[in-house]
Amino acid sequence: MAKAFVVGHPIKHSRSPLIHGHWLKAYGLDGSYERIDVAPVNFGDFLASFHERGFAGGNVTLPYKEAAYLGVARRTERAQRVGAVNTLWVEDGVIWGDNTDALGFIGNLDASLGTGWEQDVETALVLGAGGAARAVVAGLQDRPLKRIFVANRTLAKAEDIARDLRPGSAVSIETSPWEALGRVIPHAQLIVNTTSLGMTGQPPLTIDLSRAPRNAVVADIVYVPLETPLLAAAAAHNLRTVDGLGMLLHQAVPGFRRWFGVTPEVTPALRAVILADLEASR
Known part of the structure; x- marks a missing residue:
């Protein structure tokens, strides 16, 4: 079972689990996506050890996008331009970082x-x-x-x-x-x-x-x-x-593809899930 995460501090506000959970269910995949709250003093250790803990990769949110950029072994050209990393995965035993916010904005x-x-x-x-x-x-x-x-x-x-x-x-x-x-x-x-x-x-x-x-x-x-x-x-x-809202949804696509092997679609049903959560949290 592939496992992924979103890491930040605090993290309870993140809607990424709703997005990826919706896709896991929609495509019938055996996988999980969870929130992980990591204190700043422990972020470096988390970055170095997440793969050993069974995670294929994950998302990085505030306040760690710049720290992740500095901490990964390899970065995409896009991440280098932005100077921040929000998506992690492991390839040939090496931790890679990308910035999918740019793709999310353009995709929207x-x-x-x-x-x-x-x-x-x-x-x-x-x-x-x-x-x-x-x-x-x-x-x-x-x-x-x-x-x-x-x-x-x-x-x-x-x-x-x-x-x-x-x-x-x-x-x-x-x-x-x-x-x-x-x-x-x-x-x-x-x-x-x-x-x-x-x-x-x-x-x-x-x-x-x-x-x-x-x-x-x-x-x-x-x-x-x-x-x-x-x-x-x-x-x-x-x-x-x-x-x-579309930027939030579209930026999640590349990571899901990396971790779970399926390219998900941003659909009206997914948008409705997030809108309902936004309404419930008002």
Whole structure:
């Protein structure tokens, strides 16, 4: 029986067991997926020993994505670009790490907008400069866009992303001061919020979308609430919107394939399971 996990501290908030448990049942697989809470002082030992404990691999969530990046023996090119690891597996006796947040974000856009959406996007605007922003920029780099602007209240953090991800990129990566968003928004066919603003309990993200291109897409990686104030404002301007739940679901696909040998589908039934859990936890 294949076993996998999600490790973090704290970990009770993770919905990964619901996602993978749904797939294990749907595909009739003999396997398990469990939450493991590991204190920071013990994470290195856990990373080194999980395979000996019978696990094929697992997911890494806060606060260990950077520690996992440093602790694995091999990393995918995508993980190297992002500088964080959220998916672990063992191959030829060696622990590998990948970052599937980039794939999850792009997979959500593909599923929500249809393949080929990038043909209408020349410029993207990414709001925020944390780990999620790095993953989003890395994902967008793999599509034929011309420019990606990274905007953050602390401009130096946006400049760090541009510096780290720019080498070898066919897409121009530029930065924008937060107070200059009004000059970038009219040129951005894709606007992505990667900050926590708009999440339940956080202040809303308020930007002026009145001058956004008429064909613009506004995406939010926040999924609690499902319709954030930003997405509500975008809908009021008749702009297309993409909520953050799909990113959570699509980022789980590569890991499940690695551990259990089946490529799962993100279906309406899976989405309904997570939505029901979100509603129950309100």
